Amino acid sequence: MTDDAVPIRLTVNGQAVTATVEPRMALADFLRERLRLTGTHLGCEHGVCGACTIMVDGEAVRSCLMFAVQADGATVTTIEGVASEQSLTPLQEAFRRHHALQCGFCTPGMVISAMALLERCPHPTPDQVRDALSGNLCRCTGYIPIVEAVIDASRQP
């Protein structure tokens, strides 16, 4: 920690958090290393793969392209915060039902991006789903089960 460290205060998954961070610490690293919320994954660290996608003040963002200092005062939701303990959201259930994950590395970012889509557009077409998830890379599934899972979740009552 250097003299440049900055105090921050934010809400993460409903919990108030205070910390002192170096400016260069990515929000993703802060979540993973300081808060031990390791569900947020880091793949490319330059905004291409989407694995680190989280919600900040209600909007999906890349947590590798935002510094923790910038989240001062923000409300953050990570994959750990989308469902209550021991349960899954209907979207997560749909991912499981459709085998929309294999290794699972991309899944947290996929789920957050899909959540953001369904909030804005509750009944998307498959093409809208593909567009919304175009910034999330998956090396296992071939994407088709992921699109099916999101469409299925959008049809749940």
Next chain:
Amino acid sequence: MKPARFKYRRTHDLGEAFRLLEDGGADARALAGGQSLVPAMNLRLARPTLLVDLNRIPGLRGLRATEDGTVIAGALTRHSDFEFSDLVAQRLPILRAAMAGVAHPAIRNRGTIGGSLAHADPAGDWPALCVACDAQLVLNSRRGERIVPATEFSRGFFSTALSHAELITEIRFPAWPRNRHWGHQKMARRRGDFAIAGVIAVIDLGDGGQVSRARIVVFGATDAPLVAHEAGALAVGRAPAAIDANAVGKAAAGVAPFHSDLHASATYKQELVQTLACRAIAQALAGSNMA
């Protein structure tokens, strides 16, 4: 993949931002949406010693219309603000359509028009859109305000008219004439990826139904957006049905020498620009995109 050390200052005051940037010297940078600067920092292609965060300066984000129909965008207006704005959908439909094709939703939620213009990536949509729409850029610094037309803002590859410690504060889009049609075409290897080439066509029809003005803008394949004046001139004075889109496309492809790179050869880029120009004109004339 972690950025080098830097100092961080957040300010709520534009005047203080100018002072911090001036005092910070050549390696001080303004932080807007961070969707280009932060990747460059993570890759250590950029190593600013000081970041001045503009995000909490009030009044820099948002869209409004003036009485004469000009739409004014604050420099920190996010791409997604344009994408979901009714004002933009009604007054400047090309911007809304283009934003839906910029990168990905999570990037559009952070990336800003001002940041994109200042970054001046040849593949960026904003510099080309601003040229196509005759936008005026309002620049501010401690020396005061100046207004630069978008056509004079680009100075080549990743280069702009901005001087050190000068910031874009707003972008002014003049009201569209009643009978304006547009086409926006770009080609990338993957959805949301950087465009290898793009072409924008903005075509105005006069009272007699003839083309009164045609602006064709080529981007991505050139160092900066370029207006293909000769291509536009081929359409002016003609009825839409009498426009030879292939000839216009060919003229657009002659706007500059293209250079081969990792993604495409010069010949491919030339053919791509010609094809995209044809498509942009066809899209504009089809009128399917009228608001």
